[in-house]
Amino acid sequence: MSYSITEPSSRQKWIAGILVVGYALLTLLPLVWIIATGFKTPADAIAYPPKVVFTPSLEGYVNLFTSRSRVTPEDLAALGPPTTWYDAIVRQYDMVITGPSRYGERFMNSVIIGFGSTFLSVFLGTIAAYAFSRFKVPLKDDLLFFILSTRMMPPIAVAIPIFLMYRELGLSDTHLGMILLYTAVNLSLSVWLLKGFIDEIPIEYEEAALIDGYTRFQAFYKVVLPQAATGIASTAIFCLIFAWNEYAFAVLLTSGTAQTAPPFIPTIIGAGGKDWPAVAAGATLFLLPIMVFTILLRKHLLRGITFGAVRK
Amino acid sequence: MAEIILQGVSKSFGPQVALADVDLTVPDGAFVVLLGPTGAGKTTLLRMVSGLDQPDAGEVFIAGQAMKGLPPAQRNVAMVFQQYSLYPHLTVRQNMEFPLKSPLLRTPKEAIAAKVAEVAEILQISHKLDNKATALSGGEMQRVSIGRALVRSPSVYLMDEPLSSLDAKLRADLRIELKNIQANLGATFLYVTHDQIEAMTMATHVGVLDHGRLVQFGTPREIYEQPVSIYAAGRLGQPHINILPADLFGPAPHGAVYIGMRPEQIRQGEGQDALVKRVERLGDQTRLHLAFKAHDLTTVIDAHTPLRTGDIVKIEPHRPFYFDADGARMV
Numbered sequence: 001m002s003y004s005i006t007e008p009s010s011r012q013k014w015i016a017g018i019l020v021v022g023y024a025l026l027t028l029l030p031l032v033w034i035i036a037t038g039f040k041t042p043a044d045a046i047a048y049p050p051k052v053v054f055t056p057s058l059e060g061y062v063n064l065f066t067s068r069s070r071v072t073p074e075d076l077a078a079l080g081p082p083t084t085w086y087d088a089i090v091r092q093y094d095m096v097i098t099g100p101s102r103y104g105e106r107f108m109n110s111v112i113i114g115f116g117s118t119f120l121s122v123f124l125g126t127i128a129a130y131a132f133s134r135f136k137v138p139l140k141d142d143l144l145f146f147i148l149s150t151r152m153m154p155p156i157a158v159a160i161p162i163f164l165m166y167r168e169l170g171l172s173d174t175h176l177g178m179i180l181l182y183t184a185v186n187l188s189l190s191v192w193l194l195k196g197f198i199d200e201i202p203i204e205y206e207e208a209a210l211i212d213g214y215t216r217f218q219a220f221y222k223v224v225l226p227q228a229a230t231g232i233a234s235t236a237i238f239c240l241i242f243a244w245n246e247y248a249f250a251v252l253l254t255s256g257t258a259q260t261a262p263p264f265i266p267t268i269i270g271a272g273g274k275d276w277p278a279v280a281a282g283a284t285l286f287l288l289p290i291m292v293f294t295i296l297l298r299k300h301l302l303r304g305i306t307f308g309a310v311r312k
Numbered sequence: 313m314a315e316i317i318l319q320g321v322s323k324s325f326g327p328q329v330a331l332a333d334v335d336l337t338v339p340d341g342a343f344v345v346l347l348g349p350t351g352a353g354k355t356t357l358l359r360m361v362s363g364l365d366q367p368d369a370g371e372v373f374i375a376g377q378a379m380k381g382l383p384p385a386q387r388n389v390a391m392v393f394q395q396y397s398l399y400p401h402l403t404v405r406q407n408m409e410f411p412l413k414s415p416l417l418r419t420p421k422e423a424i425a426a427k428v429a430e431v432a433e434i435l436q437i438s439h440k441l442d443n444k445a446t447a448l449s450g451g452e453m454q455r456v457s458i459g460r461a462l463v464r465s466p467s468v469y470l471m472d473e474p475l476s477s478l479d480a481k482l483r484a485d486l487r488i489e490l491k492n493i494q495a496n497l498g499a500t501f502l503y504v505t506h507d508q509i510e511a512m513t514m515a516t517h518v519g520v521l522d523h524g525r526l527v528q529f530g531t532p533r534e535i536y537e538q539p540v541s542i543y544a545a546g547r548l549g550q551p552h553i554n555i556l557p558a559d560l561f562g563p564a565p566h567g568a569v570y571i572g573m574r575p576e577q578i579r580q581g582e583g584q585d586a587l588v589k590r591v592e593r594l595g596d597q598t599r600l601h602l603a604f605k606a607h608d609l610t611t612v613i614d615a616h617t618p619l620r621t622g623d624i625v626k627i628e629p630h631r632p633f634y635f636d637a638d639g640a641r642m643v
Contacts, residue, residue, distance in 0.1 A: 204397040210384040213414030
């Protein structure tokens with residue numbers, strides 16, 4: 001690895017800064033557009049030329065969280081004045097709120113399945129990686145290759161066998177089934193990433209702990225785990241992003257009780273007209289947990305991504 | 313506090329023999345220094361005693377008890393590693409508390425605080441106790457590492473070149489400190505070093521290892537004055553012992569192939585002419601590099617010698633060692 005000895009000049013810094021900001025704007029643009037669309041009225045959302053400046057509206061969010069039905073103007077008048085601000089929004093379109101939509105449930109399913117499978121992948125991955133890193137496992141290299149090979153085809157290639165298997169086992173459309181499936185897919189990534197991190201932790205620390213009067217498990221727990229925190233955090237983010245965003249299996253294997261948000265969000269479009277603001281609102285809210293999770297673990301993630309590039 | 317006995321201990325790593333049939337008794341309360349170049353098996357021997365590695369053959373006894381199958385935690389040994397092995401996620405204080413907090417000792421809180429403060433004082437790291445372990449200099453890290461061993465009262469201390477990364481002043485201080493601690497505790501020390509001063513000043517016994525074999529075991533004085541071989545003679549002595557053809561100075565005993573002379577075994581002012589190639593003034597002593605009949609040798613002379621390069625001195629052997637063709641000493 002080589003380092004440049006001279007400080008970059010201020011002009012170089014400016015150019016680098018402009019490039020970074022430009023790239024950030026480019027990648028953030030779709031995100032900004034989605035977030036903005038969530039606050040537009042349906043008319044503004046499909047206006048041409050596109051509206052950059054608009055009057056914000058919460059219609060998208062109201063539509064996202066409610067089921068509505070159309071009523072005649074006479075019936076509407078008979079109902080009396082709207083009692084809440086969201087009632088008022090809906091009534092502009094000759095509609096009344098008939099109840100909550102399923103978005104909340106689907107969102108919760110995503111939370112349970114996403115975080116559940118992430119926890120399981122990282123937990124199993126950590127102990128497997130520790131064993132591969134520290135013990136003489138028979139056929140270690142073959143096993144590791146086998147584990148990696150499960151990622152060499154697109155997971156959806158085995159969709160039909162899994163669909164049939166899940167039907168037989170009664171795992172279709174269950175939280176447990178989805179958690180197990182995403183864990184299985186994520187486990188290879190998790191084992192390989194974490195093995196790299198644990199390999200980097202000198203074995204002397206554990207040996208010192210063994211001599212200091214601790215058992216191997218205690219040494220693992222007290223010495224290895226805290227030092228692997230960075231690796232565990234970045235692995236968790238990668239696992240969560242996959243499980244959170246997974247679409248194909250979710251469409252195939254869930255329909256009711258365990259349906260996650262990704263297959264649900266497009267179904268909003270169908271409910272009379274193209275309700276883009278509601279879709280955008282659903283997507284925006286769906287982004288939040290993973291953003292929060294990533295920001296919380298940001299400190300670790302940075303080291304995780306540059307892992308191996310910097311020698312300590 | 314405990315005697316260590318190794319009986320016929322052997323260990324190989326693949327084709328590499330690390331220890332070959334080592335028999336060694338470390339008496340209770342002894343300070344045993346192991347000498348040998350890198351790869352001689354010193355560290356492996358420590359690891360056998362600590363329980364971090366298991367011997368392929370042979371047995372280790374500590375305090376009369378067979379250690380076979382016992383994990384390190386149950387052997388009641390403390391070890392200082394060659395590389396600093398401080399827990400990087402903990403502070404200095406937490407590092408030193410770590411062994412005391414082990415499920416094996418479960419020391420009460422006040423006792424932990426008192427012990428850590430006491431040891432930190434000895435090692436001059438009191439002011440660093442609340443620093444992160446990674447925010448220390450190499451020397452400080454190694455002192456904390458030693459401190460982590462000292463807070464406990466194990467039956468045996470194992471130290472793998474603990475002072476090698478320290479500067480000369482600190483090394484001298486700690487040498488005396490470790491020796492004091494050992495004398496006060498009456499603890500048994502097994503200590504690996506390359507440093508001759510450490511070996512000579514601290515050890516009650518020295519063990520010389522050569523390719524996994526224990527070739528000589530005795531007091532430092534014995535090893536220095538009565539080495540069993542060229543190899544053992546080469547472990548101690550600054551400057552290094554001069555090994556020359558046996559008959560260089562005249563007739564040698566029958567069978568002798570090499571003559572070995574430490575500086576004090578070279579008498580100056582008598583005998584045959586040698587050419588001064590270089591005069592090295594070290595302050596407290598001055599070394600003479602001589603050429604004698606196409607051989608180089610090094611000896612010591614008075615610090616204020618007027619000799620200069622190109623001068624001639626007369627030298628002759630004075631009670632030298634003779635070694636046979638295999639390098640074994642002839643008595």
